[in-house]
Amino acid sequence: MSLVALATAGLVLGAVNATGAPTRAGRAATATPGPPVITEPFKRALACNPNTTVGMEGCGEQKLAAADHQLNADVKVIYSLVSGASRRDFVAAQLRWQTYRTADCKSQSDVYSGGTEAPVVYVLCLAADDKLRRQDLKGFFAGLTQGKGKAPAFP
Numbered sequence: 001m002s003l004v005a006l007a008t009a010g011l012v013l014g015a016v017n018a019t020g021a022p023t024r025a026g027r028a029a030t031a032t033p034g035p036p037v038i039t040e041p042f043k044r045a046l047a048c049n050p051n052t053t054v055g056m057e058g059c060g061e062q063k064l065a066a067a068d069h070q071l072n073a074d075v076k077v078i079y080s081l082v083s084g085a086s087r088r089d090f091v092a093a094q095l096r097w098q099t100y101r102t103a104d105c106k107s108q109s110d111v112y113s114g115g116t117e118a119p120v121v122y123v124l125c126l127a128a129d130d131k132l133r134r135q136d137l138k139g140f141f142a143g144l145t146q147g148k149g150k151a152p153a154f155p
Contacts, residue, residue, distance in 0.1 A: 003080055013045060015080065034079075035076045035091070035094075035096045038072060039068075039086060040064060040068060042061055045062045046058030046061055047064055048062050050145075051135035053116040053120060057120045059125060060120055060124045061123055061138065064123050064126050064127040066127075067127040067131055067134075070132060070155060071134055074134055074141070074154065075094060075137070077141065077152050077153075077154060077155060078090060078140060079091075080152065081143070081145070096123075097133060101129045101130075105121075105122050105125035105126050105129065106122065108121055108125045141154045
């Protein structure tokens with residue numbers, strides 16, 4: 001199943017992350033929340049080849065995997081710095097951002113619906129949105145650690 005099809009299924013089902021798996025919001029309230037990490041449906045990215053559409057999708061998947069890894073590291077650091085209501089709010093915000101990310105990129109790839117370029121646009125959009133979110137989190141981290149002596153380094 002393509003990334004675009006998974007995103008469509010996720011939007012229809014409701015409380016799911018970018019992989020189509022239930023989000024923490026969709027699980028039992030008794031579950032111990034942890035930092036919301038992003039996982040993608042592909043186990044290994046396709047081979048990167050900018051000369052073919054499948055290869056371009058592979059290049060995008062590799063970029064996305066690297067961007068997800070960086071973003072997940074950022075989320076874990078911030079998660080460790082907040083507690084109580086702030087932690088719950090942070091988790092809720094991150095989960096809602098993941099829902100936004102899926103919808104944003106689905107809508108951008110819809111322009112190419114039915115074509116071979118749709119999954120390429122989708123995966124590159126996800127990677128770009130990850131980078132933008134990292135900038136937001138960097139500012140949040142700066143506010144959290146301002147004036148504090150020892151703080152973890154921002155990844």
